[in-house]
Amino acid sequence: MAGRFIDREEELEYLERLYREGRPHMVVLYGRRRIGKTELAKKFIEGKKSVYFHAVRQDLRLEAERLARVVSRALGTYVEPDFEEVFSRLAEQGRVVVVIDEFTHWVEEDPRILTVLQRVWDEYLAQSRVFLLLVASAATLVEKSFSYGSALYGRRTGQWKLGELEPRFVRDFLPNYSLEELVAVYGCVGGVPFYLSLFDPSRSLEENINALFFSKGGVLYEEAENLLRYELREPYTYFNIVRAIEEGATSYSEIADKARVSVTTLPKYLHVLEKMGVVERVKPVLGRARPVYAVRDNYLRFWVRYVLPNKDRVELGAYRFRLQEMWDYLPLVFEEMVRRSLKHLWRKGVLPFLGTCGKYWERDLEVDVLCLEGEKVLALEVKWAELDAGEARETVQELRRKLGYREGYYGVVAKKIHGYFEGLKVELADLF
Incomplete structure (x- = not known):
């Protein structure tokens, strides 16, 4: 099931609509890791004249060489290893889609790349028919890269934050599971395509959960830490905030007290978690009751609820998860599934x-x-x-x-x- 492309009709139609316009575009496709951005980008370029490049964190001179090699192969001719030269040659190719996957790796390596991209856009691409698709996972860095004062401010012509799949698509990954088991799966990983693809349909639900979450080699055992460490400098401060909210703290003072965070710095952390789609500020649809904070990301919610408290025992090989432990959790999952x-x-x-x-x-x-x-x-x-x-x-x-x-x-x-x-x-x- 891991290689199967599921849903994303609305997102594809958005990209196709912009592509059909025929004019130059700089479109940003972003969202949390594992959400399916790369698969969507690759699906979009099928049957189109295109160049796909996955950026990595390394000296940008080496990245320029890698990019030049990829473009040289695509064009069938030598292209000099220089960003401006690469994009000036692409600007001559008519309608072509250029995908730079994880472009924020470049920004993290050297923020001056934003000025380079500004110059490339203004001098070459803005007068071309190139469709530049910038793909990124670091939501906060995307925000900074295109905010007022940034070199790329005002250049972006479109953006799409890729979210989770709707709950109904869980069944496409595990068609032999009962409906109640599908609710439990959604409670473990939400609608994140990569995580859903990890469940083995031939295994029972309990076997899958233990293999993925509660064994040292399990793919989802350390994924939560990697997910926050990838974008944040203080991952465990954020974990404590998520855990405080999951355990019932909803107001600033309650969350700060339970997470051992200063009330004055808490808004900064909450803003980042909201941008990442981990938590959300929920307002009542009617009336004047005060808004509350809730955990939106089911994978992290499950992880802080069940994995984090049992890590010591998992490390010793002395813990096995039982489905009965989810009984008080599933009503909350079901309610959220209904709203989504x-x-x-x-x-x-x-x-x-x-x-x-x-x-x-x-x-x-x-x-x-x-x-x-x-x-x-x-x-x-x-x-x-x-x-x-x-x-x-x-x-x-x-x-x-x-x-x-x-x-x-x-x-x-x-x-x-x-x-x-x-x-x-x-x-x-x-x-x-």
């Missing part, structure tokens, strides 16, 4: 409309999913359980009470609802 599947449910006709959607809370009241569109209201209560029709009706009545019996659509999301239920219902199978 709303567009899919609407497209399928399961939901009547979407509008602005999110959670709602006010004092002691909480609604799992609330969507507003003008005067229209759609409210859903999410239950990680099988319900009979009577329990579903009681749930809807309670939901109506929470919202003051406001007119609208009220429904229940559950694993399964047995018996005749006349209200709006969403079952686990609908998510896939």
Whole structure:
């Protein structure tokens, strides 16, 4: 399954639309590691005149030599090992896609490369038909590279932050797993294509989790540390913040206290984690309750919840993960899956409309999913359980009470609802 390209239709259409314009473009494709940026770029250049180059962290004179060799092979003629010469030759090639994968490696090696790229764009590419696709994993460095005051400020003609796959695509990786097992897989790795491809369909879920997360040679055992160390100088400070949020701290003061971080420096750390897509600041869709912080990245959430506390025992070979340990975690995963599947449910006709959607809370009241569109209201209560029709009706009545019996659509999301239920219902199978 690792070599199979899944979904990304919206992203491909975006790139194709820009490509069809025929004019020069500098497009930035970025997102966390393992999210599928390289595969998307390679899919996009299929059947097109193109040059693909993967940057590495080394002296830029050596990088210029590598790039010149790649371009020389593509053009069938010698190109001098100089950035300006390389791009001036590419500018003569008509409509060609040039992919520089992990271009921020160059920026980390020598920030002056931004000035070189500015000059290359202004003098050669801006008057050409070259489609320059810059791919990057370091979100904070991408932000700095194109911010006001940077040499590349104002040159970018498009950008796309590549996110996770929708929850429904988990089934494409593990078609023989039960729907409940797919929820557990999503709770372990979210919709990150590379991580999903690591699960062996011939193994049980518990065997896969232990092999990937809880053995010293497991691919996902140290991946979390590598993921944060790749972009951050203080990875364990960030881990402590993520863990504090996962354990229930939601306000600045609570997070700072639990993570042992100064309240004055915490906003800087949270900003970086938000840019990376690790945490998110959640505001209620209705009312004036204060926003809270939540962990958005399921892989890191699972890692800080289960792997980090047990690392000593894993190192000794004295720990084995049991699926029962996830029982209190799966209701949270299911609720998040529902919120991330709303567009899919609407497209399928399961939901009547979407509008602005999110959670709602006010004092002691909480609604799992609330969507507003003008005067229209759609409210859903999410239950990680099988319900009979009577329990579903009681749930809807309670939901109506929470919202003051406001007119609208009220429904229940559950694993399964047995018996005749006349209200709006969403079952686990609908998510896939």
